[in-house]
Amino acid sequence: MNITTYTPSENIHLIDTLHLGRDQVIGSYLLLGDAPILVDPGPTSTLATVEQGLASHGLGLGDLQALLLTHIHLDHAGATGTILARHPHIRVYVHERGAPHLINPEKLLGSATRLYGDLMDVLWGEFLPVPDQRVTVLRGGETLQIGGRMLDVRYGPGHASHHVVYIDQTSGAAFVGDNGGVRLPGSTYARPATPPPDIDLEAWDRTLTMIGELRPRLLCLTHFGPVFDPAEHLQSYRERLHRWAELVGSSIAQGEDDTVNLARLQELAVQELHDTPGEAERYEQATPLYQSWQGLNRYWQRRRA
Template identity: 35%
Template sequence: MGEQLPAFSAQGIHCIDTGLVRPGFDAAWLVVEQGRAAFIDCGTSHAVPAMLQALARLGLGPEAVDWLILTHVHLDHAGGAGALLVHLPHARVLVHPRGAPHLIDPSRLVAGATAVYGAEEMARSYGQVLPIDPARVHCASDGQSIDLAGRALLCIDTPGHARHHLCVFDARSRSWFTGDTFGISYRELDGPHGHFIIPTTSPVQFEPEPLKQSIVRLLDHAPLAMHLTHYGSVGQVDRLGQQLLEQIDAMVVIGRQALAVGENGLEDRLFSALSAYYAHRAEQAGLATEPVLRALAIDIRLNAQGMVCWLQREQR
């Protein structure tokens, strides 16, 4: 099953299941150093109790949190930021400059998601999306390092999944908090050859070449592990990185072939083609295709939708 990962909890890194969709689907992260804490991503407002409980289990109160770092402002990563900050009296928010306006005024973000999911599903899955006081929002420049009680957390600009995406490098553990830049890899799909991974190209800002460049930039730091939002920590980093690069190239080919047939039914054609492609990769990895496609059903649909957005932009 591949290399043995270190015990990241011993290095002050803790994974928090936010409870979105199903267990093992959506993670937030907590980094603790000398009694001070930083959250990296936070899930939805429904995850606030889990975030506070994670602190309590470590003997920390909400006042110990100095930073909430958001990899990007998609609601499964940052929808609960405003609700969480109500409980964190000293925490500042660090976010990509393109994401900051959506934290201060989330109305456009909420309206867009409501148009896709409907008001009932928005309330059920994402809860309240509260605005954040501009004084608490700090924009991360590319290469900026923040200090957590002497522990450096490096933030870099990583477009490709979204133009407002950053990743966070922890030199202490030689590992990245990758948001969605380094794809998705669910632990129930770990198989005889290790982790199974696919890129995530959800709407609306998927860009293949910037995403590939961002992945290469992460690998250039020779990390030991990646901490994914979807889901958990993975090793075998070079192998997985090369697989992601190969898949992005393959998805470009699949997308252009599907578009050549016409725009009518494009999303469904992409969904079918991607399903077949990931099923083939699952077979190559020694996995049964049915559970893989079942676990990835939401992600494949979102990937198809994101590819439609990219193809339509490319046409224009």
């Protein structure tokens, strides 16, 4: 199988990590140049596949100069400490709210274990701490120069309170992590990615507006691939996100119990599927529906409190 299946832009390549052997679920973006960069290396469980992707460009992990993390969820950032343990020269960029959990991951791993239980190791593999002297802490508003490449950083909460967006000045590519939802290649449908604990719809709206105002030429989604109609995507994603949130919120307002509430969201999600082979499985693997419901439910509970 050709691992690097997409070339969003010159010198930007998408490595398919083939998570659990399935394609088009989790991607990692390779930015080539005099100082190669990975945006979100993915989990440790797929690191060998990322290495094969790098090798197809004549590179190894040791050639990387920087890891840019959009946020620290395990499917995006899990391999960071493992890569650093092997190649301590690499610099890691992460938002200030995420950095402490990268350096001391106990709390992050505790909450992930509550979500994934016994599946932690199979899904993600090890999560090693990152040495603090290798971490550059971001707040949003910075411009990074890494080799000859210039990237603007914007704070982008909504999916996670420590999420940032990177915009490559040359290509106009915006690395939006999970802020643009989950959209499979060849489809225009974007499914909300709303896991606990941080979902904040008001912040997410502001983030989507901010991304649109940057007028990116393309959006680079982790799940999965480049999107070349940014304005349409941001608009339709915003609408769907609110549709999902309102369904969960109205269920709570009607006093329906969690089982009924979840079933209503499931019904909507099934209606929205287009029934292409593997589609339902990919969405479920990239963003399990039960977690999306939990995140939206928590959002409303917090608003009412």
